[in-house]
Amino acid sequence: xxxxxxxxxxxxxxxxxxxxxxxxxxxxxxxxxxxxxxxxxxxxxxxxxxxxxxxxxxxxxxxxxxxxxxxxxxxxxxxxxxxxxxxxxxx
Amino acid sequence: xxxxxxxxxxxxxxxxxxxxxxxxxxxxxxxxxxxxxxxxxxxxxxxxxxxxxxxxxxxxxxxxxxxxxxxxxxxxxxxxxxxxxxxxxxxxxxxxxxxxxxxxxxxxxxxxxxxxxxxxxxxxxxxxxxxxxxxxx
Numbered sequence: 001x002x003x004x005x006x007x008x009x010x011x012x013x014x015x016x017x018x019x020x021x022x023x024x025x026x027x028x029x030x031x032x033x034x035x036x037x038x039x040x041x042x043x044x045x046x047x048x049x050x051x052x053x054x055x056x057x058x059x060x061x062x063x064x065x066x067x068x069x070x071x072x073x074x075x076x077x078x079x080x081x082x083x084x085x086x087x088x089x090x091x
Numbered sequence: 092x093x094x095x096x097x098x099x100x101x102x103x104x105x106x107x108x109x110x111x112x113x114x115x116x117x118x119x120x121x122x123x124x125x126x127x128x129x130x131x132x133x134x135x136x137x138x139x140x141x142x143x144x145x146x147x148x149x150x151x152x153x154x155x156x157x158x159x160x161x162x163x164x165x166x167x168x169x170x171x172x173x174x175x176x177x178x179x180x181x182x183x184x185x186x187x188x189x190x191x192x193x194x195x196x197x198x199x200x201x202x203x204x205x206x207x208x209x210x211x212x213x214x215x216x217x218x219x220x221x222x223x224x225x226x227x228x
């Protein structure tokens with residue numbers, strides 16, 4: 001990696017509105033991480049959107065999922081691709 | 092400085108979990124989107140979908156051309172991708188930085204945080220016993 005390609009660590013510039021969105025989303029992140037495998041079973045192979053600790057949209061791919069969500073809601077919405085059953089090696 | 096992140100469950104088995112991190116990316120409208128990425132030390136570079144490339148307002152064709160191949164070296168397993176530098180924000184560390192992301196020509200590619208750039212920014216320890224990832228910086 002050349003110096004120009006090194007990660008550029010920058011100071012944050014977060015507005016109060018952004019902070020409110022982040023905090024709202026934090027709870028949803030923690031909620032989704034607490035869910036057992038059985039919770040994700042109906043969504044295997046799908047893309048899901050979670051907001052306010054509930055699933056708000058499901059689609060077959062990222063584009064179709066994003067089309068279901070109002071852009072204004074994106075910062076508070078968590079996007080997740082649920083894997084299909086089986087062992088996964090990303091190559 | 093350090094933070095830890097629990098792994099997320101796979102659908103088939105409650106004991107199978109995968110390391111993830113939620114990352115913010117700035118969209119073409121100036122909004123942000125928050126997406127779970129798999130933290131993948133085996134990936135040379137981070138990966139995302141072509142749809143996400145569009146959401147970020149990046150012109151897919153303008154990126155550096157990359158060819159992705161599967162384990163089986165068949166032509167039908169070949170997938171074109173484009174590499175773009177992308178600014179990400181990691182809320183848990185309150186850090187934003189730019190990493191290269193390879194956008195596959197597919198809207199169903201896994202979102203991966205690979206070594207180039209991301210693993211330069213953090214020391215990453217996979218705690219399989221406790222199903223946690225620790226990020227140091």
